Every structure is written in C-alpha cells, then in structure tokens.
Amino acid sequence: MRIYRLAASAYLVITLGSIVLSLVIGTATPAWLATMWYPPGEIVGKSPLLPVLGGLLLLGLVNSWMLWQVLRGPAPMAVPTRGAATWLRLLLYADVMWLLIPSLLPDLVETVIGLALWVPALVLLTVVLTGSGRPFRLALLLIGLVEPAGSLAIGLMDASRPQLFMSPAYRATVMAAAVATFVMMVMLLLAQRRDGRWSRVTLLIGLGTFASAFLVELVDTLTRGSTIESIAEAMDVLYVVWLARTAHELNREPRQKAPLRVPAALAAVPAVLLLMVVGPEGRPYLTYTWQSDELMECWAASEPPRVADIPAHERDRAYMCSVSKPSDLRVSDQELLGRGRAACTRFAAGEPVRARPALLALLCPEVIGQRYPDLLLSSAQIGRRQAEKESVERKQREREARKEDAMCRDPWPALRTRFQATASYYDWDTLPYGIYDAEADTEEDSEAIWNAESTGVLAASGQLALIFTPSQDWATCVTAKALRSAPPPLRRKGWDEVVEADVVSESGHLVMQKLSASKVRFPNLARSGPGTYRLRLYTRPGVDLILVYPARRAA
Known part of the structure; x- marks a missing residue:
C-alpha cells in the first residue's frame, strides 16, 4: 500500500476511534484534537455533543481526502x-x-x-x-x-x-x-x-x-x-x-x-x-455587524460620539457601535435602527424613552437638539467653551487674590531688604507651603518629613522646608525676607510661635513656591550662594514672617 493511502486510512481510523472515545466519555475533546489539531475552547463543552461529533466526523473525512491528495507526490514524468x-x-x-x-x-x-x-x-x-x-x-x-x-x-x-x-x-x-x-x-x-x-x-x-x-x-x-x-x-x-x-x-x-x-x-x-466605488443610491446595511469580533466591523467606544463630529453617512454605524445590544438574542441592524428611530418618535411626542439623548442624537439630531442643544455642539466647540469658562474662573481668582494681597502688610517694616515679598495664601486642603532648592530632587526629603512621627509648624530635611501654618477659614499673609546675616532678635510678644530650622541649597537658588493666584514672585532667598541657610519662622493666626539668612553667620 502506498504511503498516501496508508496515511489517509490511518487518519480515518484515528478519527473514528476518537469519535467513539468521545461518545464513551461524554466530551468532544478527543475528536476535536484528532480533527482540528488544537485544543478545544470553552464553547465546545457548552455545545450539544452529537451535532459537534457529526461535524467532526465530516471534517475527518475531508481531512483524509486532503491527505490522500497532498501525500501522493509528483505524477510519473511524461516529459x-x-x-x-x-x-x-x-x-x-x-x-x-x-x-x-x-x-x-x-x-x-x-x-x-x-x-x-x-x-x-x-x-x-x-x-x-x-x-x-x-x-x-x-x-x-x-x-x-x-x-x-x-x-x-x-x-x-x-x-x-x-x-x-x-x-x-x-x-x-x-x-x-x-x-x-x-x-x-x-x-x-x-x-x-x-x-x-x-x-x-x-x-x-x-x-x-x-x-x-x-x-x-x-x-x-x-x-x-x-x-x-x-x-x-x-x-x-x-x-x-x-x-x-x-x-x-x-x-x-x-x-x-x-x-x-x-x-x-x-x-x-x-x-x-x-x-x-459609486455604490447604490441607498446604502445597504450589513447584518449582525455588531456581533462580529473583527475591529474593522465596529469600533465601539465607551460613550457615544458627538453627532457634530460624525459625517452624516456614518451616523447609523456610529449608533450601532454605541447602542446597548442584547446578550442572548440575535437582533439585526435593521431592527436595532428601527428601535432607535421609534424612540426618536416617542421623544418628539414628549413620551418617556429609556435611550440616552446623546445616543439618539446620532439618529435624529433635529429632534434631540430642540431640548438638548448642547448635544449638537462639536468636540471643538465644547473644548472652546470649557477653555473660556476656565479662563473666566482663573481671572476671577486672580482678581480676588490681588485684593487679598493688597490687604497684607509687612509685619516687620523696620527690617527692610530688596529681597522680600508678601502674598496671601489659601490652603483649603490643609497642605503646607514650602521653600526648596529649585534645582534639587526633593522627593526623598519630602518623604522624610511626612514619615516623621511628629512635626511642628516648621519641618525641614535636606533641601526642603515645609511650613504647616495656613488655616482653612481665612487667607494667611506670608512675608519672606532674604538677609545676608542674622537679623536682630524680634520681640516674641504678639507671636504664637518662633521656630528655626536649617535648609541646604547646593545650587544657590532657594525659592518659595507660588502662593497667591495673583502669581506674586518671591526673590531668590539664598543671598550668599550655595550653602546652608537658617530659616526663622514667626507665626500667628493669619500672619507668617520668614527670615532666611546664611547659617554660618547665625552666631
């Protein structure tokens, strides 16, 4: 017996044996492996056994015939x-x-x-x-x-x-x-x-x-x-x-x-x-496109696209990609589109509908737009509107911050220096403000401060210092002054606390974070270049005074 006959016969015997084995053990796995040549998925176990085995038997016959044809090799050479x-x-x-x-x-x-x-x-x-x-x-x-x-x-x-x-x-x-x-x-x-x-x-x-x-x-x-x-x-x-x-x-x-x-x-x-290319006058609808696993059939999004962003000839497909489909029933595209248009009719009549207006806008924008005109705007228009709103809010915050800044006063006017600034600071999240080296990586210093068992109104580590004095009920007026030497002592009367700490500036650029929405800029607080600086904080409700000077001259 020639090899192709032997191979086809052997494969057919293996197929029949695997089907018999599948019938005995009650699962299609042996027959599936013998005919499909890869392990079965979960859906095979959920399908009726006899129809699956019947299909696999037919496939085994087809594969045997295919092996017969493939393994014959070249015909006898005529020329x-x-x-x-x-x-x-x-x-x-x-x-x-x-x-x-x-x-x-x-x-x-x-x-x-x-x-x-x-x-x-x-x-x-x-x-x-x-x-x-x-x-x-x-x-x-x-x-x-x-x-x-x-x-x-x-x-x-x-x-x-x-x-x-x-x-x-x-x-x-x-x-x-x-x-x-x-x-x-x-x-x-x-x-x-x-x-x-x-x-x-x-x-x-x-x-x-x-x-x-x-x-x-x-x-x-x-x-x-x-x-x-x-x-x-x-x-x-x-x-x-x-x-x-x-x-x-x-x-x-x-x-x-x-x-x-x-x-x-x-x-x-x-x-x-x-x-x-030209196509018919009425574009035909494919059936069950939304049930296809191919992305080229339907690219579903979490939210319906805006109707102004979709060309008119693509809105039906966009609706099909966004509408909720039944999980256990087969519904054609035409029926789903019919349901959507029926919902548009009920919406126009003032009747309640379950469909989202943003979804129905893809089918009947003229109807939905009468009650929800914003749904007819494009993404670009929504973006411009949001940007304008944020710009108005930002300008309002800046005006209010400038008023707050104007109400703040220097608590030690006798100690004047060109390197000072005053600004108001609101802290609605009970977060501190900081002084730090502008060119340093202060992540480890921040972790060290926050991991400490207890902190006072002033906490410092390495090239970072945090001030924990702002209140949530009113703005705090913060004044920072950079000096070349230690200042004279200030009377503690009128201040709740006076504390000091050291901060390092390796780059010689010690900055205060922006406090006010008016964007008041504080000067470089490291007057003497790179080195260690002493921070002295005077604080009382609503007022913080910070003096920064080289630590080597503190004595």
Missing part, C-alpha cells in the same frame, strides 16, 4: 521538466506544508512567510504555463502581484493603530486585494485549462474554492461564535488540495494550441469596480 517546473513544484509543495502546519507566529510574520512562498511560485507559473499568450501571462502576473501587496499592506495596518480599520485606505486595500485574488484565480484556471496538463478534477476543485469560501462565510454569519463556525472554517481545504494537485500533475505533457487571449468577460471587471 523531462525544465528547471522552472522543478522549482515550481517544490514551492507549491512547500506552500501546501506551510498551510497545513499549525503556527503560533504573529499574524504579520505568517503573512510575510506565506508571501515569500507564493510570489515566486506565481512568477514561475507564468513562465511554465503554455498555450497562453505573453500579454495574458503578463496580465496574470501583474494582477496576481496586487493580492500579495494588498495582504502585506493589510498586515501592516493590522499591526499598527486599530483606528486604521475604519479608514477609507484600509477599505480600498481590502477591496483591491479581494478583487485581485478573484481575477487571478479565474485567469489561472483558464490558463491551466488551455495548458492541458491539469485534469478536469483539478480545475473543478479550483472552481470549488470560490463556492467553499462563500459557504464558509455564510456559515460564519449564521453561526457567529459557535462551534460549527470553527468546524466549517477547517473544512475550507479545497485551495490546499488545488495547490497539491497542481504540483502533482505538473509532470504531464502540455497540449499545443493557439495562444489564449484575454477573455472578453474580464473587460467587465473595471465596470464592476466602478459600480462598487
């Missing part, structure tokens, strides 16, 4: 083959093996490997085929190269931003690749028929690839996300068998006939493409 035919046969068998072996590589890598095997085979096919004129073979090569280029472009888009899935360029690329694949396959079958080396069965199997692809797509639509969908996709093996038979019968002797001209039917292809 000596040229080098191009030999390489073509090797590439076709390599492509068959690549399509059969399961791969865990990324999609883009699989696409590149598949194109690396198919493109040279296509070029050699145009060289090896006889009975077809040179213009026909040149047209076949050019159209055949459109599909690999389109597949590579689609793979690159899929690997980039998902937003590209809905772009016109992505759609045009998918359409061009699909049309090029169809035309190329038709021309290849015509060329094979004219060549004479390939049998009628091979040509029929090649034609069957169109029907099988259509049936698989139909089953996918009717059984979205089910076990039958996966089994149906695995049965689409006619293209693999066609490749194997094309390589098997390549050794036969071609017939010599008049060159094949480009069929007149192919002239209709440009007209069909033009009709696809």
Whole structure:
C-alpha cells in the first residue's frame, strides 16, 4: 500500500476511534484534537455533543481526502521538466506544508512567510504555463502581484493603530486585494485549462474554492461564535488540495494550441469596480455587524460620539457601535435602527424613552437638539467653551487674590531688604507651603518629613522646608525676607510661635513656591550662594514672617 493511502486510512481510523472515545466519555475533546489539531475552547463543552461529533466526523473525512491528495507526490514524468517546473513544484509543495502546519507566529510574520512562498511560485507559473499568450501571462502576473501587496499592506495596518480599520485606505486595500485574488484565480484556471496538463478534477476543485469560501462565510454569519463556525472554517481545504494537485500533475505533457487571449468577460471587471466605488443610491446595511469580533466591523467606544463630529453617512454605524445590544438574542441592524428611530418618535411626542439623548442624537439630531442643544455642539466647540469658562474662573481668582494681597502688610517694616515679598495664601486642603532648592530632587526629603512621627509648624530635611501654618477659614499673609546675616532678635510678644530650622541649597537658588493666584514672585532667598541657610519662622493666626539668612553667620 502506498504511503498516501496508508496515511489517509490511518487518519480515518484515528478519527473514528476518537469519535467513539468521545461518545464513551461524554466530551468532544478527543475528536476535536484528532480533527482540528488544537485544543478545544470553552464553547465546545457548552455545545450539544452529537451535532459537534457529526461535524467532526465530516471534517475527518475531508481531512483524509486532503491527505490522500497532498501525500501522493509528483505524477510519473511524461516529459523531462525544465528547471522552472522543478522549482515550481517544490514551492507549491512547500506552500501546501506551510498551510497545513499549525503556527503560533504573529499574524504579520505568517503573512510575510506565506508571501515569500507564493510570489515566486506565481512568477514561475507564468513562465511554465503554455498555450497562453505573453500579454495574458503578463496580465496574470501583474494582477496576481496586487493580492500579495494588498495582504502585506493589510498586515501592516493590522499591526499598527486599530483606528486604521475604519479608514477609507484600509477599505480600498481590502477591496483591491479581494478583487485581485478573484481575477487571478479565474485567469489561472483558464490558463491551466488551455495548458492541458491539469485534469478536469483539478480545475473543478479550483472552481470549488470560490463556492467553499462563500459557504464558509455564510456559515460564519449564521453561526457567529459557535462551534460549527470553527468546524466549517477547517473544512475550507479545497485551495490546499488545488495547490497539491497542481504540483502533482505538473509532470504531464502540455497540449499545443493557439495562444489564449484575454477573455472578453474580464473587460467587465473595471465596470464592476466602478459600480462598487459609486455604490447604490441607498446604502445597504450589513447584518449582525455588531456581533462580529473583527475591529474593522465596529469600533465601539465607551460613550457615544458627538453627532457634530460624525459625517452624516456614518451616523447609523456610529449608533450601532454605541447602542446597548442584547446578550442572548440575535437582533439585526435593521431592527436595532428601527428601535432607535421609534424612540426618536416617542421623544418628539414628549413620551418617556429609556435611550440616552446623546445616543439618539446620532439618529435624529433635529429632534434631540430642540431640548438638548448642547448635544449638537462639536468636540471643538465644547473644548472652546470649557477653555473660556476656565479662563473666566482663573481671572476671577486672580482678581480676588490681588485684593487679598493688597490687604497684607509687612509685619516687620523696620527690617527692610530688596529681597522680600508678601502674598496671601489659601490652603483649603490643609497642605503646607514650602521653600526648596529649585534645582534639587526633593522627593526623598519630602518623604522624610511626612514619615516623621511628629512635626511642628516648621519641618525641614535636606533641601526642603515645609511650613504647616495656613488655616482653612481665612487667607494667611506670608512675608519672606532674604538677609545676608542674622537679623536682630524680634520681640516674641504678639507671636504664637518662633521656630528655626536649617535648609541646604547646593545650587544657590532657594525659592518659595507660588502662593497667591495673583502669581506674586518671591526673590531668590539664598543671598550668599550655595550653602546652608537658617530659616526663622514667626507665626500667628493669619500672619507668617520668614527670615532666611546664611547659617554660618547665625552666631
């Protein structure tokens, strides 16, 4: 018995045995592994056992027939083959093996490997085929190269931003690749028929690839996300068998006939493409697009997009992507759109509706806009309105802060220096304000202060000092003065606390954080450059006086 018969028979026996085992143990896992060649998912265990096993039995028969065809090897050599035919046969068998072996590589890598095997085979096919004129073979090569280029472009888009899935360029690329694949396959079958080396069965199997692809797509639509969908996709093996038979019968002797001209039917292809671009007057609606797992079908967002941001011809799709769908019922696009338009009618009549106005605005903006005019604004208009509101609030805070600053007075006017400033400080979150080295990383110093067991009104660590005196009920007037030497003692009378601490400035740039919304700027408090400085804080309710001077002269 030849190897291909033995392999097909053995596989069929294994399939039958796995189905019997699945019936005995009550789970489809053994049969699934034997026929699908990968572990089953959770959905397989939730499906009825007998229908699944019936589908797997049919798939086992199909796979046995496929192994029979693939493992036969080349036919007996009728005439000596040229080098191009030999390489073509090797590439076709390599492509068959690549399509059969399961791969865990990324999609883009699989696409590149598949194109690396198919493109040279296509070029050699145009060289090896006889009975077809040179213009026909040149047209076949050019159209055949459109599909690999389109597949590579689609793979690159899929690997980039998902937003590209809905772009016109992505759609045009998918359409061009699909049309090029169809035309190329038709021309290849015509060329094979004219060549004479390939049998009628091979040509029929090649034609069957169109029907099988259509049936698989139909089953996918009717059984979205089910076990039958996966089994149906695995049965689409006619293209693999066609490749194997094309390589098997390549050794036969071609017939010599008049060159094949480009069929007149192919002239209709440009007209069909033009009709696809122009489209009908009424745009048809796809069915169950919202149930597809493909991002190119529907890119759902957490909130409905604003109607002014969506072109009028895309608003129905935007509504479909945003509306809440039933989880256990199959509802078509038309029915969901009908429900939405019915809700618009009830809304216009003043009746209560459950749908959000922002969602219904995508279907009937003129109705929703009468009661909610803000929903008709674009994102840019909303952004400008928010920016104007924030600008008004910011200017109001600045005016109020300038009034508060004007009410503050220097608590020690006799001690004058050009390096001083006074500002009001509000602290609604009971947070301190700080003095720190402007060029230092004070994260560790801040953690040390906050992790301390207890802190007073003044806490310092390294190049950071924090003052914990502001009140939540009124503004605190803060005055900071930078001195070159230790100031004279100030009477403690009238002050609740007088405390001191050291702060380091390695850069010689010691700054006070901005306190007031009026953006009062405090001067550099490190008068003597880099070094250690002494901070003396006088504080009472509503008033803080901070004196900063070099620590080496404190004595």
